[in-house]
Amino acid sequence: MMTSDLAALTATDACARMANGEMTAEAYVAACIDRIKAREEEIQAWVYLDAENALDQARAADRQRTSGRGVGLLHGLPVGIKDIIDTADMPTQNGSPLFKGYQPMRDAGCVSALRAAGAIIIGKTVTTELATSTPNKTRNPHNPEHTPGGSSSGSAAAVGAGTIPLALGTQTGGSVIRPGSFCGVHALKPTLGLISRTGVTLQSHTLDTVGVYGRSVADLALITDALSGHDPCDPVSYVRARPNLTSMLARGMMTKPQFAFVKSPAWEFAETSAKESLAMIVDQLGDQVKEIEIPALNGIIQHHATVMGAENATHYGPLLARDPGGISPALTARIGIGGKILAVDYIKSLNARESIYADIEKILETYTALLTLSSPGPAPKSLASTGSHVFNGMWTYLGVPCVSLPLMQIGHMPCGVQLIGMRRDEARLLATANWFEKNVRAIRN
Amino acid sequence: MMTSDLAALTATDACARMANGEMTAEAYVAACIDRIKAREEEIQAWVYLDAENALDQARAADRQRTSGRGVGLLHGLPVGIKDIIDTADMPTQNGSPLFKGYQPMRDAGCVSALRAAGAIIIGKTVTTELATSTPNKTRNPHNPEHTPGGSSSGSAAAVGAGTIPLALGTQTGGSVIRPGSFCGVHALKPTLGLISRTGVTLQSHTLDTVGVYGRSVADLALITDALSGHDPCDPVSYVRARPNLTSMLARGMMTKPQFAFVKSPAWEFAETSAKESLAMIVDQLGDQVKEIEIPALNGIIQHHATVMGAENATHYGPLLARDPGGISPALTARIGIGGKILAVDYIKSLNARESIYADIEKILETYTALLTLSSPGPAPKSLASTGSHVFNGMWTYLGVPCVSLPLMQIGHMPCGVQLIGMRRDEARLLATANWFEKNVRAIRN
Numbered sequence: 001m002m003t004s005d006l007a008a009l010t011a012t013d014a015c016a017r018m019a020n021g022e023m024t025a026e027a028y029v030a031a032c033i034d035r036i037k038a039r040e041e042e043i044q045a046w047v048y049l050d051a052e053n054a055l056d057q058a059r060a061a062d063r064q065r066t067s068g069r070g071v072g073l074l075h076g077l078p079v080g081i082k083d084i085i086d087t088a089d090m091p092t093q094n095g096s097p098l099f100k101g102y103q104p105m106r107d108a109g110c111v112s113a114l115r116a117a118g119a120i121i122i123g124k125t126v127t128t129e130l131a132t133s134t135p136n137k138t139r140n141p142h143n144p145e146h147t148p149g150g151s152s153s154g155s156a157a158a159v160g161a162g163t164i165p166l167a168l169g170t171q172t173g174g175s176v177i178r179p180g181s182f183c184g185v186h187a188l189k190p191t192l193g194l195i196s197r198t199g200v201t202l203q204s205h206t207l208d209t210v211g212v213y214g215r216s217v218a219d220l221a222l223i224t225d226a227l228s229g230h231d232p233c234d235p236v237s238y239v240r241a242r243p244n245l246t247s248m249l250a251r252g253m254m255t256k257p258q259f260a261f262v263k264s265p266a267w268e269f270a271e272t273s274a275k276e277s278l279a280m281i282v283d284q285l286g287d288q289v290k291e292i293e294i295p296a297l298n299g300i301i302q303h304h305a306t307v308m309g310a311e312n313a314t315h316y317g318p319l320l321a322r323d324p325g326g327i328s329p330a331l332t333a334r335i336g337i338g339g340k341i342l343a344v345d346y347i348k349s350l351n352a353r354e355s356i357y358a359d360i361e362k363i364l365e366t367y368t369a370l371l372t373l374s375s376p377g378p379a380p381k382s383l384a385s386t387g388s389h390v391f392n393g394m395w396t397y398l399g400v401p402c403v404s405l406p407l408m409q410i411g412h413m414p415c416g417v418q419l420i421g422m423r424r425d426e427a428r429l430l431a432t433a434n435w436f437e438k439n440v441r442a443i444r445n
Numbered sequence: 446m447m448t449s450d451l452a453a454l455t456a457t458d459a460c461a462r463m464a465n466g467e468m469t470a471e472a473y474v475a476a477c478i479d480r481i482k483a484r485e486e487e488i489q490a491w492v493y494l495d496a497e498n499a500l501d502q503a504r505a506a507d508r509q510r511t512s513g514r515g516v517g518l519l520h521g522l523p524v525g526i527k528d529i530i531d532t533a534d535m536p537t538q539n540g541s542p543l544f545k546g547y548q549p550m551r552d553a554g555c556v557s558a559l560r561a562a563g564a565i566i567i568g569k570t571v572t573t574e575l576a577t578s579t580p581n582k583t584r585n586p587h588n589p590e591h592t593p594g595g596s597s598s599g600s601a602a603a604v605g606a607g608t609i610p611l612a613l614g615t616q617t618g619g620s621v622i623r624p625g626s627f628c629g630v631h632a633l634k635p636t637l638g639l640i641s642r643t644g645v646t647l648q649s650h651t652l653d654t655v656g657v658y659g660r661s662v663a664d665l666a667l668i669t670d671a672l673s674g675h676d677p678c679d680p681v682s683y684v685r686a687r688p689n690l691t692s693m694l695a696r697g698m699m700t701k702p703q704f705a706f707v708k709s710p711a712w713e714f715a716e717t718s719a720k721e722s723l724a725m726i727v728d729q730l731g732d733q734v735k736e737i738e739i740p741a742l743n744g745i746i747q748h749h750a751t752v753m754g755a756e757n758a759t760h761y762g763p764l765l766a767r768d769p770g771g772i773s774p775a776l777t778a779r780i781g782i783g784g785k786i787l788a789v790d791y792i793k794s795l796n797a798r799e800s801i802y803a804d805i806e807k808i809l810e811t812y813t814a815l816l817t818l819s820s821p822g823p824a825p826k827s828l829a830s831t832g833s834h835v836f837n838g839m840w841t842y843l844g845v846p847c848v849s850l851p852l853m854q855i856g857h858m859p860c861g862v863q864l865i866g867m868r869r870d871e872a873r874l875l876a877t878a879n880w881f882e883k884n885v886r887a888i889r890n
Contacts, residue, residue, distance in 0.1 A: 306788075309788075310788030310789060310792065311792060313788075313789050314788070314789045314792040314793060314796075317789060338788075338789070339787065340787065341787065341788040341789075342784065342785065342786065342787060342788060343751075343754075343755030343758075343759070343783075343786040343787060343788045343790070343791035344755060344758045344759045344762060344783070344784050344786075345788070346788035346791065346792075347755060347756060347759040347791075348759060351759075
């Protein structure tokens with residue numbers, strides 16, 4: 001097998017090969033690093049990558065395996081870490097000059113969990129400025145004139161370029177699903193509270209959610225299983241059973257899935273080509289899909305914007321006050337606008353969430369998943385913006401799990417189909433996504 | 446024993462007499478009703494009282510006892526219910542013309558708990574307008590020219606007048622402890638989350654706390670034991686062990702208590718006579734008291750005001766919008782001011798709470814309780830205001846338990862000594878309060 005072929009394996013396949021002794025972690029990580037080197041000049045996905053450190057971790061993983069000691073769920077698999085997530089052995093620079101060279105004392109909770117599962121923390125991927133909308137240097141792996149999306153730009157681009165199998169992102173608006181859609185990557189933003197946020201730069205305590213990228217639905221299940229756990233330091237983390245997603249996925253769907261096609265208030269912002277492409281997907285589902293309207297979603301885009309704006313201004317306002325020159329004009333303006341939001345409006349928007357979700361949950365008793373676009377269209381041909389999160393913010397606000405599947409190709413650029421499930425039910429959502437990929441033909445438009 | 450003597454029993458003593466067969470619930474409730482009738486014209490503590498309904502409940506309690514069936518913790522004890530707490534068989538009028546004659550469908554969680562413990566729900570006590578600052582008709586039982594305090598005006602006045610042994614209040618600013626201080630009553634505002642708030646009119650979801658009045662520390666323990674419990678419908682209710690307060694009280698103090706005398710940022714608002722009186726209390730404690738400063742409390746009065754103002758405007762704003770004529774000018778102004786609070790300030794004030802509490806908790810590892818005034822002085826000679834909650838808002842904000850003991854008499858009016866404990870440790874706080882009453886002489890000034 002060629003080095004480039006090794007690098008192209010899914011995480012699940014790579015894991016199986018290493019378990020069978022067909023491949024060492026060192027060879028696998030070396031192949032990934034080679035591929036990164038080949039693509040990096042064009043894509044600019046990485047802000048920190050120490051090949052020797054990664055290979056050292058890989059060799060240690062190999063020694064552990066060959067000694068007969070137990071191995072973790074992600075043993076020997078390289079994972080890219082978005083640069084707002086703390087790592088004890090690499091800087092966390094938050095895409096901001098204010099954090100240039102900043103070296104955290106500890107790993108974030110999610111990085112600890114990856115290490116505990118035997119993963120190789122290969123490097124830090126580029127984020128937009130403080131994980132907001134101001135673009136950074138990364139380009140789309142499918143066409144460098146297009147944005148990769150943001151704010152998890154580097155993570156999505158690295159997986160989309162086929163350089164690494166797995167990466168972490170975070171979503172406050174649409175920062176996991178949108179770049180996943182733009183870069184043609186499988187992406188999961190899980191239920192708020194499934195994965196620890198301790199050690200992740202705080203932008204919005206109500207919305208910030210850690211998510212994952214992989215090369216298949218099974219990859220998403222694998223890494224999420226390793227990350228899922230209660231964290232008493234994170235106020236949104238919940239104490240509940242966390243079903244094993246990989247084994248639930250292997251069991252398959254227990255019933256014939258039924259999809260609710262939901263245009264949502266974001267539909268008016270979608271491009272015609274994307275609407276047409278999604279129609280070609282929906283058509284294939286026959287009697288297993290029904291278009292429904294959800295009146296409870298009216299106003300939800302504003303609720304999300306209010307919560308995000310107020311919390312963003314709260315958490316980044318002090319940075320701006322301390323060092324105004326270190327914050328971009330766009331983020332400065334955004335903090336200014338957020339700082340003017342009234343507490344009564346903020347509280348109303350917080351309080352509206354549970355009643356809206358109650359309606360969604362009721363719908364998801366009849367339907368297996370909601371189906372819609374992952375983004376208004378494919379990645380815009382521009383590096384001046386990371387695109388719109390209008391198809392994502394509402395689901396972040398509701399704290400529901402969302403998966404993006406790279407099933408559409410529109411004008412040579414990928415675009416995702418988004419499936420949305422019940423809170424705390426990643427198991428059914430991923431099983432449904434797997435069914436979807438096996439039964440629905442990808443389309444080109 | 447005379448009827449008037451019966452009515453003067455503590456709840457704990459009345460309970461014992463009924464258990465021994467020395468007194469029926471009917472005789473006890475009848476004595477309370479007689480005493481209410483004798484004092485009501487002057488005090489105006491009740492907005493709803495149906496003597497026949499109360500006597501029916503009492504007779505049913507007697508039948509249950511004489512039949513040999515099990516009885517509850519509060520079996521046969523009459524309890525007054527603040528008129529913002531829902532009762533399925535009596536109106537809840539919230540001290541507001543907007544709720545004139547409003548009959549709830551269900552009992553509030555705390556009323557259910559009282560009924561389950563065998564209590565007699567004797568009637569509804571007067572509250573200020575929507576439990577805010579606008580006074581209602583109640584007068585101080587120690588001098589009708591003075592305010593009883595608010596917003597639990599009727600509950601405190603009814604117990605202070607010796608008409609009933611137990612009553613429920615609620616505190617968002619200082620609405621349990623302040624009327625307790627002004628009416629010479631034992632009062633407990635427990636830890637936020639100890640007692641269910643379901644079915645209690647919502648003024649501030651972060652601050653609203655159900656509290657109790659009684660005739661002794663043992664009475665506070667008895668009724669709180671009956672009320673304490675997890676309520677999954679109340680987001681602040683906690684799932685933790687709830688020690689039995691009555692049995693902990695019977696066991697007594699395990700160590701010699703040490704008090705931290707805390708003037709707090711409220712001290713500048715205290716009257717000279719109250720400061721002098723508290724000094725006479727503090728002097729008696731000798732080496733068991735030390736005055737300490739808590740720098741973490743700087744700014745806390747504003748934090749409480751910000752959270753209360755914003756949440757108040759959120760929850761009462763829609764009432765004002767619907768029927769502007771039904772809200773007093775004072776409350777209208779308060780909603781207007783609260784509506785202008787910025788979300789960033791609100792979030793900062795919410796977030797400051799845990800770090801301030803961390804300092805308080807550390808102090809309470811060295812000291813058994815904090816000691817301060819329950820109010821800036823005795824009840825002001827005025828019916829135009831219910832007095833200031835400046836000595837209470839900060840503890841409500843921190844969610845810590847506070848007890849007021851009627852140990853001072855200043856110019857013929859009562860004034861309370863306030864003890865403050867750790868969150869979720871009513872047991873030590875009440876045992877400490879009991880020790881305090883046994884070892885510290887009440888003073889007249």
